[in-house]
Amino acid sequence: MKPLNITADPKQFIADFYTGFTHDLLSSDEDAAVIVDRYHTPDIVQVADGNRIDRQKLIDHTRPVRKNRPAIRMEVHEAVVGGDRLAARYTLHSSQRGKDIAIEVHLFGRFSADGRMSQAHMLTRAIT
Template sequence: MTPRTDLTGYLVRYPREAGLGDEDPAAVLDRYHTSDYELVNDGVLLDRRRLLDHIRPARKRAAGLRVEVEQALVDGDQVAARYRLVAELRKGGTITTEIYMFGELAADGRLRRAVQATRTIRPE
């Protein structure tokens, strides 16, 4: 499974595997992304090292993760998605983030680059 063959599956599985799993975060990252993968999240560039540095503390904070995909589109080597990531925290509480993602795929179907805009949805 790659983002090209199952973008919705990737959006659901990757955060769970990266944020909650016991597998080496680098192996999880490499399964779905190229070695030169770059993520620009809300204008901040995250390369491989910065992504791995983000995953390790996230594993300590998250008790559960759920992804609700509204739209996921693949067109050639381009992808786009609109979805929500719902994180349940170990210390209590939930953070819901709405994500708009646009990306570029490598020839093997993994993500090479993604740009995301996010917003936190406040509980009502």
């Protein structure tokens, strides 16, 4: 992971973060825990639409992603960084088994100095 660099483009940072994470999951048989730990701190907590996801739940969530192997594309509309925090609004486009979906995401995250996510709150809505 690249360090969180406030002089870099935050839109590119969050796009690289998620596409890198997804690529690493789908392009190898490497242990999912190792990949999760590469992109997230051990104390990671994500709250997505009110659902709390800790490290183990995040690792568990990788199983269906690996099984279904979706094609994913991010369209980052806006992103800002302040210190170790990043806020972004993006659309996640996913395609699997002939079905296309798009999800609008509002992300408020905190990142460690080495660029790993340590906390995130996400609000989502399906738009297709």
